[in-house]
Amino acid sequence: MQKLPLLLFAAVTLFQVGIAGRSVANDVDHESRDRPKLLDRTCESLNHAYKRMREQSLYRETVSELMADGSLREYMTLIVHGDYVYSKTSDSQTWDRQNNDAAYWQRFTSCTVKNVRGAALYYATYHYNGRVLGVEVWTTTDGGTLIKIVRRYPTGEWFFPFATVVSVIDYRQKSITVPSAYTCGGNPCSL
Numbered sequence: 001m002q003k004l005p006l007l008l009f010a011a012v013t014l015f016q017v018g019i020a021g022r023s024v025a026n027d028v029d030h031e032s033r034d035r036p037k038l039l040d041r042t043c044e045s046l047n048h049a050y051k052r053m054r055e056q057s058l059y060r061e062t063v064s065e066l067m068a069d070g071s072l073r074e075y076m077t078l079i080v081h082g083d084y085v086y087s088k089t090s091d092s093q094t095w096d097r098q099n100n101d102a103a104y105w106q107r108f109t110s111c112t113v114k115n116v117r118g119a120a121l122y123y124a125t126y127h128y129n130g131r132v133l134g135v136e137v138w139t140t141t142d143g144g145t146l147i148k149i150v151r152r153y154p155t156g157e158w159f160f161p162f163a164t165v166v167s168v169i170d171y172r173q174k175s176i177t178v179p180s181a182y183t184c185g186g187n188p189c190s191l
Contacts, residue, residue, distance in 0.1 A: 043111035045143040046122050050107050053146045054100075057082055058178070059171045066150070066164040075160065081178045088179075095179035096186060108135070119147060131157055145171070 040047075053059065058081050064072035079086040085100045108124040115121075119138045126135040131153070138148040151165045159165075170176065183189065 040109040040111070043108040043122075043124060046108045046111055046113075046124060046137060046139070049139055049144055049146050052144070053169060054080070056080065056171065058173050058176055059169055060176045062168045062170070063160070064166045064168070065160070065162040066166050072166055075162075075165075079176060079178060086179045086182055095182040097179075097182045097184050097189070108137070113143070115141065126151060128159070131159065133157070 058079075061078040061080070062074060063076040063078065064074045067073055074090045076087060076089050080100055083100050084097050086095045086097050088095045107127055108122070109127065111122050111124040113120055113122045116138075118141065120141055120143050122135075122137040122139065124135050124137060126133050126149075133154060134152045136150040137146060139146055146169050148169065149167045151159075151167075153159060153163045153165070155163070
């Protein structure tokens with residue numbers, strides 16, 4: 001008879017630990033700007049650079065799969081322009097437009113940084129939509145501008161159809177053309 005209450009206690013405790021773990025990730029994702037005690041000061045400059053990138057009026061992000069031989073295979077292109085994100089996979093000719101409303105105030109935690117030739121390299125934990133994964137982020141040497149992000153998704157938690165994702169960010173506005181023809185969420189756009 002005493003084993004049942006002990007098993008029940010263990011089950012409830014494990015359930016609560018699971019919920020607590022998920023709520024911390026969600027707190028970091030969505031509430032850290034309002035709850036300063038959750039801010040990770042080791043990542044302050046990296047999160048600030050990420051926020052500045054997201055607030056840019058125009059930039060292109062090329063998303064690629066990291067192949068076993070170290071080469072990149074392009075998967076998707078994103079063009080961020082003001083309130084919209086235009087996306088197109090490499091095997092498609094059609095652009096799709098969506099709102100640029102993703103939260104971004106604290107995307108990175110547990111950062112360490114080292115200087116490499118011509119850049120600063122951060123190793124960090126990345127938070128997005130309840131996912132938590134390891135990343136490498138290259139910035140300018142002053143840490144103010146993101147250049148490249150390598151995300152390594154855990155097994156079974158991929159956001160893309162592959163585990164290691166490399167994003168290269170291009171801010172050269174003269175080389176970026178905002179699509180004039182696109183769908184909206186995969187459907188024809190309505191005015």
